[in-house]
Amino acid sequence: MIPTGIFNLRSIRLPQKPIFPLLCNSRKTLVTSSSSVSANTKKQKVIVISGPTGAGKSRLALELAKRLNGEIISADSVQVYRGLDIGSAKPSPSDRKEVPHHLIDILDPSEDYSVGQFFEDARQATRDILHSGRVPIVTGGTGLYLRWYIYGKPDVPKASREVTAKVYSELANFERDGDWEAAVQLVVDAGDPKAQSLAANDWYRLRRSLEIIRSSGSPPSAFQVPYDSFKHQNEPSDTCDSKSSASELEQDKVKDLDYEFICFFLSSRRLDLYRLIDLRCEHMLSEPGGILSEARWLLDTGLLPNSNSATRAIGYRQAMEYLLHCREQGGMSSTRDFYYFLSEFQKASRNFAKRQLTWFRNEDIYYWLNASRPLDNVLNFIYDAYNDQSGTLYVPESLQMKKDMSSKREASELKAYRAKNRHFVHREDCSDILDWIRTQEVKS
Structure with a gap:
C-alpha cells in the first residue's frame, strides 16, 4: 500500500477567485479547463486522476469517489492481474467494498493485456457507471492507457484467426529459443522498422x-x-493573443472528445517523491506475504522474469531475478545480495516515476496539483471543478505543482540523490527475509 503522510488532513478554505491570469506563452503556466464545452453541447463528465508512482493518487480517488458518489476505474497495467497486490499497491478489500472498483483482478499473470483491450474495457465501464447515475473516476499512472482512453484508439485492423495463427507459427521457434533479436529482425524485414524500439522480450507487441x-x-x-x-491541430500558436479566453482556447481541444474529461496530475517535489518511493519499496519488503512472496508465486507458476507483461512490471521483475539468484545459491542469500536487490528495486521505481513525469509533462489536458498540500484542499478543488459551470477553472496558487524543476539547486540535489533507508539500514535488519528465503526453498 502507498505510505501515508503524502497529504495532511487539515482543511483550509479555498480562495474564491482566480489567483493568476491566463497565460499563452508556452514557457509560462497555462491552466484552463478541459471541462469547457459549447453551450449547445452537453457531454457527460469523467474525472481522470494520474500521477507518478507513490504520489497518492489512489487515496485521492477513493476519497473523491465517496464525495461524488463515484466508482473507480483503474488505469494501472499491473492491478489487472490477480495475485499481484503488494507490488501494484492495489486498493485493499475494504476500500474496494466501500467504493466499487473496475479493471482490478481481471486476468491471470500468464495473460497479456494490451492498451487496446484496456480502451474497450475502460470505456465499457465508463458507460456502465454513467448509466447507473454515478461518476466515473479513472485513476492510474499508465500513460498510454490514459492517452487512448481520453483521445481514442487508432483504427488498426483486427487480425483474422488465420493471420493470428500464421503469425504465432512464424515467431514460435524464435520465442521458444529465446532469440529475440532474430524475431525482431523478421518483423523489421516484414515492414516495421520501429519493432527495434520494443522492450526486449515483449513478444505480445511484436506479434501484434x-x-x-x-x-x-x-x-x-x-x-x-x-x-x-489532436495535438497537431491544437498546438499553441507563437502569436497567441494573451487576452484570449480560456474557453476559446479549450473549446477546440475538447469538441471532438467523447466525454467532458476533467484531468488532474498529482505530484510532489522530485526529491520528496523519490524519498516516498524508496520508503514504499521498503514497506513492500518489510512484511510477510510482501512482494517477494508474490514474486515467488509467479516463479512457481512457471513464469520467468521479463517474459510477459506481469513479469516485466517494476518490482516483480527485480524480485523474481533476486529469488532465482538465491535458488542458484542453494536457497541462500547474502546480506550484500539483498541490499543490492533493494537498491535496484528502488532505482527502477524512481526511474519509472521520472518517465511518468516526462510523459505527462506533454499531456496538456491535465491540471498539475501539489500532492504535499492538505488532502481536503485538493478534494475541495476537484469537487468544485467537477461542479463548475463557468467553463473556465483556475488552480489556486497554493495547489499548483510546477511541471519542471524549479531551480539549479534542485537539479544538483537530484543528481547527487542516494536512497536513505529507514527499515533496512544495518546488516541484521534483513535477517528475517533471509530466513524466509531459506525456509521457502526447504519447502520447495
Whole structure:
C-alpha cells in the first residue's frame, strides 16, 4: 500500500477567485479547463486522476469517489492481474467494498493485456457507471492507457484467426529459443522498422505488429493515432493573443472528445517523491506475504522474469531475478545480495516515476496539483471543478505543482540523490527475509 503522510488532513478554505491570469506563452503556466464545452453541447463528465508512482493518487480517488458518489476505474497495467497486490499497491478489500472498483483482478499473470483491450474495457465501464447515475473516476499512472482512453484508439485492423495463427507459427521457434533479436529482425524485414524500439522480450507487441503487417500490408505507424491528430491541430500558436479566453482556447481541444474529461496530475517535489518511493519499496519488503512472496508465486507458476507483461512490471521483475539468484545459491542469500536487490528495486521505481513525469509533462489536458498540500484542499478543488459551470477553472496558487524543476539547486540535489533507508539500514535488519528465503526453498 502507498505510505501515508503524502497529504495532511487539515482543511483550509479555498480562495474564491482566480489567483493568476491566463497565460499563452508556452514557457509560462497555462491552466484552463478541459471541462469547457459549447453551450449547445452537453457531454457527460469523467474525472481522470494520474500521477507518478507513490504520489497518492489512489487515496485521492477513493476519497473523491465517496464525495461524488463515484466508482473507480483503474488505469494501472499491473492491478489487472490477480495475485499481484503488494507490488501494484492495489486498493485493499475494504476500500474496494466501500467504493466499487473496475479493471482490478481481471486476468491471470500468464495473460497479456494490451492498451487496446484496456480502451474497450475502460470505456465499457465508463458507460456502465454513467448509466447507473454515478461518476466515473479513472485513476492510474499508465500513460498510454490514459492517452487512448481520453483521445481514442487508432483504427488498426483486427487480425483474422488465420493471420493470428500464421503469425504465432512464424515467431514460435524464435520465442521458444529465446532469440529475440532474430524475431525482431523478421518483423523489421516484414515492414516495421520501429519493432527495434520494443522492450526486449515483449513478444505480445511484436506479434501484434506482425499481425497488423500481415493483415494490412502496412506497419502500425501507418495508422492515424487520434492523440497525434489532436495535438497537431491544437498546438499553441507563437502569436497567441494573451487576452484570449480560456474557453476559446479549450473549446477546440475538447469538441471532438467523447466525454467532458476533467484531468488532474498529482505530484510532489522530485526529491520528496523519490524519498516516498524508496520508503514504499521498503514497506513492500518489510512484511510477510510482501512482494517477494508474490514474486515467488509467479516463479512457481512457471513464469520467468521479463517474459510477459506481469513479469516485466517494476518490482516483480527485480524480485523474481533476486529469488532465482538465491535458488542458484542453494536457497541462500547474502546480506550484500539483498541490499543490492533493494537498491535496484528502488532505482527502477524512481526511474519509472521520472518517465511518468516526462510523459505527462506533454499531456496538456491535465491540471498539475501539489500532492504535499492538505488532502481536503485538493478534494475541495476537484469537487468544485467537477461542479463548475463557468467553463473556465483556475488552480489556486497554493495547489499548483510546477511541471519542471524549479531551480539549479534542485537539479544538483537530484543528481547527487542516494536512497536513505529507514527499515533496512544495518546488516541484521534483513535477517528475517533471509530466513524466509531459506525456509521457502526447504519447502520447495
